[in-house]
Amino acid sequence: MAKRARPAAKRGRSASRLPKVPSGELRTLLDFVRYAVSRFVEAKLVFAHGTTDPVAEAAFLVCETLHLHPDQFETFATAQVTAREAKAILEVIARRVATRKPAAYLVNKIYLRGLPFHVDERVIVPRSFIGELLDSHFSGDSDEEGASLLGDPASVENVLDLCTGSGCLAILASRSFPNARIDAVDISSGALEVAARNVAEYGLEDRVKLYRGDLFGPIGGERYDLIISNPPYVDAEGMAALPRECRAEPKLAFDGGADGLDVVRRILDEAAGHLTPQGGLLCEIGRGREWLEAAFPQLPLLWLDTEDSEGEVFWIGVADL
Template identity: 55%
Template sequence: MTHPSPTIDAVTRELQTLRDFWRYAISRFNAADLSYGHGTTTASDDAAFLLLDSLDLPIDVLDPFLDARLLPEERRLLAERIEARVTTRKPTSYLTGRAYIQGVRFHVDERVIVPRSHIGEILFTEYLGEDGSGFLPDPLMVESALDLCTGSGCLAVLAAKFFPAAEVDAVDLSADALEVAKLNVAEHAVEAQVRLLSGDLFAPLKGRRYDIIITNPPYVDHEALAGYPPEFRAEPVMAHDGGEDGLDLVRRILEEAADYLNPGGGLLCEIGSGREILEEEFPELEFHWIETAESQDAVFWISAEELGVED
């Protein structure tokens, strides 16, 4: 037997603390059988993110605030967003308007995919580790960087921060996505470094060469797209659609990247689950697969020289 959901007015009136709202949100999310994967993996984590981000609290610190009593307007805001998460099935980041990569905040809305690239983790791990990166170029020596399929611009912004001497080009085919990227570039004050360009992959970059190319292109295959839950269908389909087997754009990038790389540079590319297909189709290439917290082979690095760039 199902019970009617409490009204927003009732929730606002009856629940008082963050703990109350967290418990209520988890129950509602579980009952609605929501899907996750936009920075959270469980009902508990998604509820915590919705509550903390909505209240401008640190998104990774819940315990100190659990028994804090909330103001009436805060309670209504949380009640409304919990209800919206259940009824619209939109990712929580679309409801709060924010997403995070390694704690760095970015603006998001339904014009862009919610950023969750493994590449952000890799940049932080490789460049902030004690010994530096074993394969990525020296960040202080990078003078030019390219972010293909930039979306919200988050990786371009991170590139500008990690490569302080670099000019960073960021390309996307979606005019809507570039408008969001423009907001993030301004928010992080990297306008002097990042240039946003409209076009299909390398098309707007004739004559340009880069010390590093980073890309998180659409790589979802059509079978997976057809089975998407509402949370993923809420995102722009062009940000996911990688063709029949998911690798249409990855193939194009591999075939063209050498024309845009400087000697000593390389390509850092996220591909999802297509490793076997890629290695079978490009047996002459030596991919360096990078382990992350959630995957062992979703991202590869390949040097400019391996792609045929001559010194």
Template identity: 50%
Template sequence: MTTQKTHPFQTLRDLLRYAVSRFTEAELAFGHGTATAYDEAAYLLLHSLHLPIDTLDPFLDARLLPEEIERALSVINRRAGERVPASYITNEAWMHGHRFYVDERVIVPRSFIGELLEDALQPWVNHPDDVADVLELCTGSGCLAILAAETFPAAQIDAVDISHDALDVAKINVADYGLDDRVALHLGDLYAPLPDGKRYEVIITNPPYVNEGSMQVLPAEYRHEPRLALAGGDDGMDVVRRIIAGARERLTDDGVLVVEIGNERDFVEAAFPELPITWLATSAGDDMVFLVQAADLPQQ
């Protein structure tokens, strides 16, 4: 006679409570799409159980199969024990209502430029429907290039990254959105792989900008991400300097450069004291993204 194993967890509610306790006890860092232990636990459990990730309540008291419980516990243990970002466990990230494929070859998509693209960068871009060419530098997973293609429906998008691995991920996302004919992926260092003489009405970039001091104290979750996509040198401005130095040559006369720099505003202002910078308002404040007009950029 065989005895059926009795599991201490029976319902999704049981697992949710347990996951929140584990995540809180482990003092996990959030910021890859969720902000609390509860939100992250709900997302991971719904995803692991193949349930709609925006529909929790109807399933809370549903009894789970033993194999479902084991699968969910494996996810909880990996998140709490290894401190792997949730998006690397689920191979997806959500940004501004869009789903993107991700894995450890790219940083988890998160960008305030996405918010600004929802308003088509107005009033700095007067006629979004007339924009013909957009450049994204340091594209990573390709998320901003895809959002730019939706924002500027007549534009061709060039997206550049120095990482072959990152572009392999971007290729998946571009194909998923059916944008192979509008988003061109380029392997190389910033402006180097682009066609000679080509100019853009808009250049957007979320480059590596974390200063070395901050890199040394990053939470474990962020250390799972490629260092190449995060580290910006002693003051975080190594790549930003090169982007600004080359932007004027690549922008049309009325073009704009939009750069995301996270919490590095002080370093930006110290590095570019003479540059006329406009700080753009986002949901996190007005010190995350700046804009420079082509006429104000230095000539090479």
């Protein structure tokens, strides 16, 4: 989307209100994180895009500006930065406050399960719980109760990722199921351009195939051992209350209709026709569990929890669909 002159002017005025920092006052990575946290809290920013609090987001932005992996922050926390680096860090902090864009858009990167992915305004910022669930419930190495819902991961031959966005879940699925081909579908041509970049960066062009279209439309009669999806699921009330940060993301990736289930209903209605006899559906729906169970009381949905979520992702085998 083209930028308009009026908002740009507003951003400039907001940025100028940040306190001036004389050269040398902030020296270490930790100093800049503390400064960023103070500015973020003061500006009442919202954190829902890969980081959940101002400290984590500040550390993320500082590390990305310095070309460090977030896991390296503790190693270099007390290291001093150069004057040029300090200027770049202060600029990105000011942009985060002034624009209220998700931090991932400012640095064009987000991490999921420790892996970096390119993102920009063409895609929603990835923060799905499905990546964690692939590790905890579909990995042959996991000892957790309910793990390996599909049996041996090496036996999975094909996976479908609906509403793939940046392609991150398709790429994570390729790692969880080493012998599988992955088909990934999205209705947005812009999102698929981002997904293609990520697929290429991981060298997966021969295993991950991208399709443009509406849900199952582009894949014809293909059947899969696993369908995964993080579809639009925000209801009308939630859409009206989206914070400014989320409004920077594509509306198409959020809007699930009046009750948030418009797309989920279609997936449930059609999934059985695209699953193999041993297959199943893994789908994220946010906080719509009550609505979904009321709409489909006959379905024995298995709700899978993660470290940071409860009852936001369900699994159902083809036999129960």
